[in-house]
Amino acid sequence: AQSVTQLDSHVSVSEGTPVLLRCNYSSSYSPSLFWYVQHPNKGLQLLLKYTSAATLVKGINGFEAEFKKSETSFHLTKPSAHMSDAAEYFCVPIWGGNTGKLIFGQGTTLQVKP
Amino acid sequence: GAVVSQHPSRVICKSGTSVKIECRSLDFQATTMFWYRQFPKKSLMLMATSNEGSKATYEQGVEKDKFLINHASLTLSTLTVTSAHPEDSSFYICSATTSSNEQFFGPGTRLTVL
Numbered sequence: 545a546q547s548v549t550q551l552d553s554h555v556s557v558s559e560g561t562p563v564l565l566r567c568n569y570s571s572s573y574s575p576s577l578f579w580y581v582q583h584p585n586k587g588l589q590l591l592l593k594y595t596s597a598a599t600l601v602k603g604i605n606g607f608e609a610e611f612k613k614s615e616t617s618f619h620l621t622k623p624s625a626h627m628s629d630a631a632e633y634f635c636v637p638i639w640g641g642n643t644g645k646l647i648f649g650q651g652t653t654l655q656v657k658p
Numbered sequence: 659g660a661v662v663s664q665h666p667s668r669v670i671c672k673s674g675t676s677v678k679i680e681c682r683s684l685d686f687q688a689t690t691m692f693w694y695r696q697f698p699k700k701s702l703m704l705m706a707t708s709n710e711g712s713k714a715t716y717e718q719g720v721e722k723d724k725f726l727i728n729h730a731s732l733t734l735s736t737l738t739v740t741s742a743h744p745e746d747s748s749f750y751i752c753s754a755t756t757s758s759n760e761q762f763f764g765p766g767t768r769l770t771v772l
Binding site (some may be wrong): 580585586587588589590634644645646647648649650651653 | 662664690692694699700701702703704707749751753755759760761762763764765766768
């Protein structure tokens with residue numbers, strides 16, 4: 545079955561330290577993968593996406609993610625957390641033939657401490 | 659990027675009344691829009707796919723007579739919560755898909771049913 549797992553429901557870091565939000569998918573086929581961010585009581589914003597081109601994808605606000613097929617992972621990273629990064633993050637897969645429906649995983653809450 | 663708006667951003671209504679939420683693509687035409695529901699501290703749940711000029715496709719477990727969706731034009735989809743009850747209180751988010759299949763999200767509507 546095709547699925548995605550965000551391994552941590554909650555991640556807490558100090559401002560200025562690195563961020564790692566983990567995402568693994570389960571499928572024989574490689575999906576396209578998106579990372580979205582949602583600030584409190586706001587809609588979603590696309591951070592970055594992987595669509596079978598370069599495996600290292602750079603997104604907005606200093607975030608990047610690397611697609612690793614051998615590990616079926618697409619972890620989101622940022623070298624130095626900022627207070628404004630505190631939000632909910634969603635890793636969302638799309639497999640071939642999808643009609644555009646996005647099925648969201650459980651999400652990861654990022655807390656940034658001063 | 660493309661802009662999607664939602665109106666209203668917040669609405670409070672009495673139990674038993676109906677509430678209409680609008681989703682507009684401001685600078686592009688969207689043949690497909692999606693409606694999501696998000697409970698507090700939870701992920702987004704896809705409710706239905708709204709296609710311009712045709713009936714919406716509802717996800718399993720979503721009552722189509724309860725959540726009426728109309729996609730009358732290429733820039734507007736509406737979600738009407740009929741005979742609202744307190745359990746319908748939630749954050750409703752729409753998204754619209756561009757011609758290149760990129761999805762943009764609205765800022766969400768907070769519905770509170772008293």
